[in-house]
Amino acid sequence: MSSAEVLQRAIQAARAGQKVEARDLLLQVxxxxxxxxxxxxxxxxxxxxxEDRMIACENVLTINPANEKVRGYLTGxxxxxxxxxxxxxxxxxxxxxxxxxxxxxxxxxxxxxxLAGQALEKRDNYEEAWLLIGRISPVIDQQIAALEKAxxxxxxxxxxxxxxxxxxxxxxxxxxxxxxLEQQGKFEEALRVYNELAAKTKDSREFDHxxxxxxxxxxxxxxxxxxxxxxxxxxxxxFAWPLLYLSLALMQMGLNPFAHPVFYLWLGLPxxxxxxxxxxxxxxxxxxxxWQKLFSEQGDGSDxxxxxxxxxxxxxxIIPHVLLLLDSLNRLRNFTIPPMPF
Amino acid sequence: MLPLNDTEPNRYSFFxxxxxxxxxxxxxxxxxxxxxxxxxxxxxxxxxxxxPNLVLSAQGGGALSNVTAMFLHGGLFHLVGNMLPLxxxxxxxxxxxxxxxxxAFYLLAGxxxxxxxxxxxxxxxxxxxxxxxxxxxxxxxYLLLYPGGRIRTLVFVSFFPLWPRIRAIWVVLYFVGxxxxxxxxxxxxxxxxxxxxxxxxxxxxxxxxILLFLRPEAFARYLSDTAV
Numbered sequence: 001m002s003s004a005e006v007l008q009r010a011i012q013a014a015r016a017g018q019k020v021e022a023r024d025l026l027l028q029v030x031x032x033x034x035x036x037x038x039x040x041x042x043x044x045x046x047x048x049x050x051e052d053r054m055i056a057c058e059n060v061l062t063i064n065p066a067n068e069k070v071r072g073y074l075t076g077x078x079x080x081x082x083x084x085x086x087x088x089x090x091x092x093x094x095x096x097x098x099x100x101x102x103x104x105x106x107x108x109x110x111x112x113x114x115l116a117g118q119a120l121e122k123r124d125n126y127e128e129a130w131l132l133i134g135r136i137s138p139v140i141d142q143q144i145a146a147l148e149k150a151x152x153x154x155x156x157x158x159x160x161x162x163x164x165x166x167x168x169x170x171x172x173x174x175x176x177x178x179x180x181l182e183q184q185g186k187f188e189e190a191l192r193v194y195n196e197l198a199a200k201t202k203d204s205r206e207f208d209h210x211x212x213x214x215x216x217x218x219x220x221x222x223x224x225x226x227x228x229x230x231x232x233x234x235x236x237x238x239f240a241w242p243l244l245y246l247s248l249a250l251m252q253m254g255l256n257p258f259a260h261p262v263f264y265l266w267l268g269l270p271x272x273x274x275x276x277x278x279x280x281x282x283x284x285x286x287x288x289x290x291w292q293k294l295f296s297e298q299g300d301g302s303d304x305x306x307x308x309x310x311x312x313x314x315x316x317x318i319i320p321h322v323l324l325l326l327d328s329l330n331r332l333r334n335f336t337i338p339p340m341p342f
Numbered sequence: 343m344l345p346l347n348d349t350e351p352n353r354y355s356f357f358x359x360x361x362x363x364x365x366x367x368x369x370x371x372x373x374x375x376x377x378x379x380x381x382x383x384x385x386x387x388x389x390x391x392x393x394p395n396l397v398l399s400a401q402g403g404g405a406l407s408n409v410t411a412m413f414l415h416g417g418l419f420h421l422v423g424n425m426l427p428l429x430x431x432x433x434x435x436x437x438x439x440x441x442x443x444x445x446a447f448y449l450l451a452g453x454x455x456x457x458x459x460x461x462x463x464x465x466x467x468x469x470x471x472x473x474x475x476x477x478x479x480x481x482x483x484y485l486l487l488y489p490g491g492r493i494r495t496l497v498f499v500s501f502f503p504l505w506p507r508i509r510a511i512w513v514v515l516y517f518v519g520x521x522x523x524x525x526x527x528x529x530x531x532x533x534x535x536x537x538x539x540x541x542x543x544x545x546x547x548x549x550x551x552i553l554l555f556l557r558p559e560a561f562a563r564y565l566s567d568t569a570v
Binding site: 259341 | 384385388389396397398399400401402403404405406407408409440443446447449450453454456457460461467468551553554555558559561562563565566568
């Protein structure tokens with residue numbers, strides 16, 4: 001049987017819905033006559049996979065580049081193929097990113113960075129992955145590059161804009177960057193930054209300062225000092241002054257606020273709490289939201305911001321104590337000295 | 343037994359400015375007591391000392407008298423007996439807290455010393471004076487923060503003076519221990535003592551609050567069981 005006859009039988013079988021038989025016959029045809037355009041055309045509709053269909057179409061176009069119908073069909077197939085590949089990559093990228101985020105939450109930064117990088121190889125426009133790298137990378141240049149990518153992908157994300165601004169601030173202020181790493185309990189990385197700074201600086205005073213920081217952090221590491229988050233320290237220290245104020249107010253009210261109430265002394269308590277909080281905030285280095293909201297800053301509060309915060313804190317702490325003092329003096333003015341009992 | 347010095351160095355600060363200031367202020371006020379107030383001490387003490395029945399009836403200076411009472415002393419021995427331990431125990435507590443929080447803790451310990459004294463001897467019209475309540479607070483805090491510390495202490499063994507370095511725990515336990523029996527006698531038998539034993543215990547127990555006053559690094563060291 002000639003290949004033309006086999007082709008005719010294949011076409012009849014295909015039209016009769018006998019796809020497997022038709023495909024086998026067509027494969028026989030192209031094996032004997034690889035430049036049979038008609039056979040390849042029919043095959044492009046009968047093979048199973050998208051890739052095989054595309055190969056069949058490409059063969060048709062190699063034989064007859066003017067076959068516009070097949071060219072159009074191939075373009076459709078290629079679009080479908082790209083879309084499938086992208087969906088597959090996207091799913092893999094999402095899976096890798098989720099793993100990266102889980103590792104980041106467990107402070108396993110290296111693995112998190114590697115997985116986030118793999119996610120980006122699958123999907124370059126993965127904003128969250130860039131953002132994650134920008135947040136956890138110990139290298140400030142890598143942070144900035146990643147955040148810039150994330151920002152370019154979505155300029156309306158205020159969180160990315162803020163993180164990028166902060167990263168640029170820390171690059172321009174490496175001492176703050178080292179202090180920030182220490183705040184986060186990343187002593188090794190803080191030491192690396194300090195050591196780099198010590199190697200670069202030519203100012204002997206600055207070198208002394210950096211050297212002291214290095215010695216201090218090495219001491220903390222050597223003695224295995226537990227890391228305490230700045231927010232915990234601020235919360236703890238906030239209690240100090242209100243506790244004193246409450247004790248003094250209690251003395252003023254004869255240890256019985258119900259029998260001898262002085263209402264405005266109670267009103268002073270929230271002021272002392274707020275003042276004590278501001279004093280703690282000014283003392284403990286922390287990337288606290290107050291610095292961003294009130295002072296539009298990226299770091300731990302400039303010297304000026306810390307000074308203003310501390311001054312406000314002192315003012316708020318002192319005012320209720322002055323009221324307490326005035327109340328005491330007023331009572332002393334009306335006080336009749338009792339006679340000596342002995 | 344008289345504590346003379348804590349031989350360990352400071353960790354965070356160079357000079358204990360607030361401790362020294364408190365000692366100077368106490369001495370200056372004692373000078374005023376002796377040379378300005380003189381014989382007319384009763385009205386002065388009534389106004390500026392912590393007298394239980396006056397505090398409880400919300401008469402007199404209240405909070406102000408509670409604070410001023412911490413700076414009044416009944417004699418030179420009383421003053422010296424308080425200022426030496428203030429120096430010995432205060433220096434490193436101030437180092438661990440910073441000067442202002444140290445002052446706040448000192449005043450808090452003195453206040454809680456008065457609170458316990460007033461609650462136990464509520465009907466007393468005898469004014470309580472002296473820094474000892476606050477200083478017992480410092481001793482308690484010292485015990486919490488520096489349990490392994492050693493204190494150069496003057497002791498007399500059959501009239502012979504010796505000044506060994508004794509573990510702080512023994513010095514503090516000695517001073518707290520000698521308060522307990524008199525304090526029980528005051529509570530149960532209304533015994534009359536010229537020493538304010540309940541104020542000492544009140545100050546000592548208030549030492550637990552020191553943890554709220556520590557610098558962040560000192561607190562981290564405390565939690566890490568390392569020398570503060």
